[in-house]
Amino acid sequence: QTVVTQEPSFSVSPGGTATLTCGLNSGSVSPTKYPSWYQQTPGQPPRTLIYSTNRRSSGVPDRFSGSILGNKAALTITGAQADDECDYYCVLHMGSGIWVFGGGTKLTVL
Amino acid sequence: EVQLVESGGGLVQPGGSLKLSCAASGFTFSGSAMHWVRQASGKGLEWVGRISSISNNYATSYAASVKGRFAISRDDSENTAYLQMNGLTTEDTAVYYCARGPPGGIFYMDVWGKGATVTVSS
Numbered sequence: 001q002t003v004v005t006q007e008p009s010f011s012v013s014p015g016g017t018a019t020l021t022c023g024l025n026s027g028s029v030s031p032t033k034y035p036s037w038y039q040q041t042p043g044q045p046p047r048t049l050i051y052s053t054n055r056r057s058s059g060v061p062d063r064f065s066g067s068i069l070g071n072k073a074a075l076t077i078t079g080a081q082a083d084d085e086c087d088y089y090c091v092l093h094m095g096s097g098i099w100v101f102g103g104g105t106k107l108t109v110l
Numbered sequence: 111e112v113q114l115v116e117s118g119g120g121l122v123q124p125g126g127s128l129k130l131s132c133a134a135s136g137f138t139f140s141g142s143a144m145h146w147v148r149q150a151s152g153k154g155l156e157w158v159g160r161i162s163s164i165s166n167n168y169a170t171s172y173a174a175s176v177k178g179r180f181a182i183s184r185d186d187s188e189n190t191a192y193l194q195m196n197g198l199t200t201e202d203t204a205v206y207y208c209a210r211g212p213p214g215g216i217f218y219m220d221v222w223g224k225g226a227t228v229t230v231s232s
Contacts, residue, residue, distance in 0.1 A: 034218060038219075040155075045225055046155065046222055048221075051216060051218035052217075052218065089155050091218070093218075097162070097169060097171030098173070099145070101155045101157055103154045
């Protein structure tokens with residue numbers, strides 16, 4: 001069974017840099033899995049941040065960037081702000097029309 | 111304005127059925143894939159399934175947890191996607207979001223609805 005792994009929680013200082021990762025329980029994440037990232041605040045639908053590894057969705061500030069780091073996809077948030085504190089999810093396209101979300105990372109800015 | 115609006119949520123007994131709708135506006139619906147994603151209270155996002163556009167023969171795919179019980183369809187003339195849910199269990203209680211898969215073979219979800227709540231309980 002495919003499991004997409006994310007840090008359950010991550011803390012960053014205001015103004016600091018947070019790098020959240022998205023891996024696989026078996027194998028590596030590569031651009032062929034089209035990693036995308038979503039931000040979700042409580043009670044709201046997800047907001048698309050990054051798609052196809054490193055392409056920013058419309059209106060997303062350039063403080064948010066995506067990459068492949070080693071065998072994982074990564075979301076880097078620079079200059080962390082208080083309103084960045086929320087949940088972040090990655091999703092991978094596993095082929096055959098199947099997508100799998102990671103468990104999400106709860107980002108704390110303090 | 112690009113918009114997706116889900117409807118049809120509600121309370122259903124275990125073993126029952128429910129059909130959600132996702133009405134699209136502000137874009138060429140027929141050219142886009144449509145996904146369903148759910149989220150149980152306090153839990154993470156779970157991809158449920160997807161229907162492709164006519165250019166990919168309306169192909170459907172599903173998560174293992176719902177395969178054989180849920181079915182996604184669409185009516186391009188009505189700009190609406192559907193999620194038919196049968197054999198519901200308490201584990202299916204969640205907010206169900208529809209999301210657009212943009213045209214052009216880019217695999218992600220770029221527009222999201224606000225969600226419809228499904229509660230499975232006796």
